[in-house]
Amino acid sequence: MAERSGLTVSALHFYEREGLISSTRNEGNQRRYGRDTLRRLAFIRASQRVGIPLAAIREALEGLPQQRTPREDDWEALSAKWKERLDSQIEQLVRLREDLTNCIGCGCLSFKRCLLVNPADAMASEGPGPRRLLPGTPRPVADFPE
Ligand code: FES
Known part of the structure; x- marks a missing residue:
């Protein structure tokens, strides 16, 4: 999974500990991930890339029917919901940058x-x-x- 997703093994373990993905164990006690995990990881990474905290990502994933893997229409709906939040964060950061301008070198x-x-x-x-x-x-x- 690490190889296919481009993530480190420790990142996968972290996401698993955080309850964002899950695995089963084979007889040799090695983790085995389902096919849908790649899609979940893509969803998680895309969400993180736009600044969505893990708690909100977990909530979104848990909110899907029967905790299924997010589909294209799920991403569309969630990203639209998160847009307002992101706009607000951007506005706050712009204000912070303007305030910080006075502080630089002060x-x-x-x-x-x-x-x-x-x-x-x-x-x-x-x-x-x-x-x-x-x-x-x-x-x-x-x-x-x-
Ligand atoms: S005005 Fe902010 S550090 Fe001086």
Whole structure:
């Protein structure tokens, strides 16, 4: 299967552990995959290539009648459903890129002016002063590692 799909053996094992494909064992305890596994793998790889997380791919595969292998019309329906999600992700990334443009070469990570640290100066609405350092204010772990 690895040879035919172009994937590594470890990738196949990973997909199997994740419940995306399945195999049976022969008498020598070797994995045996059904013919439909190639099509499932193509579906998985195409989905991943457009940024769909494994959990959503698994959900899509589980949603097929009797967990059958995805056909052309399944891909058409699922990709149409995922288009909206992808458009939203692209929009967020474009916005992030625009914000990041100000940060490239800067490094200040200022709560006052950095759009990455404090998007749209959201903390200004919480009041004056160092909002994240005041007692009783939740401290984001990512910003203040112990
Ligand atoms: S790092 Fe300085 S503005 Fe973002």
